[in-house]
Amino acid sequence: MSEFAGLRTLVRQFVDERDWDQFHTPKNLASALSVEAAELLEHFQWLKTGEAAELGQAKLVEVRHEMADVLVYLVRLADKLDVDLMAAVAEKMVLNRVKYPAELVRGDARKYHEYKSKPDQ
Amino acid sequence: MSEFAGLRTLVRQFVDERDWDQFHTPKNLASALSVEAAELLEHFQWLKTGEAAELGQAKLVEVRHEMADVLVYLVRLADKLDVDLMAAVAEKMVLNRVKYPAELVRGDARKYHEYKSKPDQ
Amino acid sequence: MSEFAGLRTLVRQFVDERDWDQFHTPKNLASALSVEAAELLEHFQWLKTGEAAELGQAKLVEVRHEMADVLVYLVRLADKLDVDLMAAVAEKMVLNRVKYPAELVRGDARKYHEYKSKPDQ
């Protein structure tokens, strides 16, 4: 079984055992995903460099768990919306390549619509 | 190559072509992940039932793309922190089974610490 | 003293007593604000109607405290960026009135750019 199919099955089983499907509207799952992403961010919010070394080993374990939670809700939402995540990334990366042409944006972190107003283009 | 290894390679290549690694501290990636999760949530925020049908086809395409963005940043963060996402989920699901025993939480969506104060336990 | 000036002073004093100004870059404060907003959202994420009555009294107290945290970080960020929040709202409401003309959007919750493509306009 592929990794994503395996995750989907694992999460489905966990949810079914708890009769939690009733809470899992796509809207609620999108909220939960957003909340988990913020719990992940919380571990980094006061760091100065923001690098892994500054985080420390104990925090890194918590960070791993928050990342797992994000993935679990993402996989669950994909299941409910019938989204193939691998295909979605492939599709989005094509769009990103158009929005952010390498030769134009190299070393520059602005959003794509901000490039349009560059005077020399 | 496994799905996650494939995604990691895809994202690395995209980043390297743009010389964006310099922006990708774990802290910044955690912010970006959180921002993408909120963009995903935005599509659902005023829905009444929150079900997929209420979303509509055009919105579902946008939702797929936001889900892809969330996954891309999650994979990138995992790469920078040397986190094996499949292992992290396996590990977290064990903890979740302890925190949320099926027989105790069935049909109940409260957080684990709220169960502790139930008078009849 | 006006309410916002009072809040600003209160927060400044709290921060100075703890020597926390060193952590309060606008970027870090924006992260913290976002994290607090997610903690607020967490209390609502599994609700079915999403109405106040469904929340219950005990949760409402927690919600009040999360709202206070959001306001505290917003006031702090405004202080660091020299933003007059009352003036900012006045300014933004003018823009909102242009983006969302009452006669056009009545009873409709779509984003402003979605109106542009309505066939009958």
Place this chain on the structure above:
Amino acid sequence: MSEFAGLRTLVRQFVDERDWDQFHTPKNLASALSVEAAELLEHFQWLKTGEAAELGQAKLVEVRHEMADVLVYLVRLADKLDVDLMAAVAEKMVLNRVKYPAELVRGDARKYHEYKSKPDQ
């Protein structure tokens, strides 16, 4: 009229003119607040120092507007939940003073539960 009372009236009028109250369950408003907080954060996510100067004047205008949006949704949520924001902050600051005693946390940005396990306390 006090500042918060003025804001509440301003927002109520804007909402009523558009017949948007039907979308304003506390749950939906908490989502919208969280989404706006993330839009605010987005302007900071790739900054290196995270200081105001790095943001630039044009971005600062956008940041002001996102801050206004956050405040508008916070005021609206407070209106729907009958929360007095000034009282909520006063109440929360008392709790914060207990959780973060100045002499204990000076110059330290950890969360309150992390202090409990410090070996020398």
